[in-house]
Amino acid sequence: MPDKMKWILENIKTLSSHEKATLAHCLISSLDDANEKHVDEAWIQVAESRFAQLDSGAVKPVSWEEIKLKLNREL
Incomplete structure (x- = not known):
């Protein structure tokens, strides 16, 4: 080493x-490799799409606390 x-x-x-x-x-x-620019662009599209869903009210946001509680119940 x-x-x-x-x-x-x-x-x-x-x-x-x-x-x-x-x-x-x-x-x-x-x-990160410069040749992976398409990956960054794809993540930006996903983020923008999810933000639009939240902004329009099509989906409801979930807090980190709610997620942790659900995970703890499932484990």
Whole structure:
């Protein structure tokens, strides 16, 4: 394992949850390939479609708390 990676793994426990989340986001984002632009465009279309459904009232929003409760009941 490269020294840089060892250092990161040894020091990650000193980061806050927010810092870890930011780091995870940055690492995942760095995997994106410029050739995958069509994937980004597809996600934008999905997001815009879902927003339009919410905005028009065609679907009702569900809070994260409601989702967690439902998951806990199902497990």
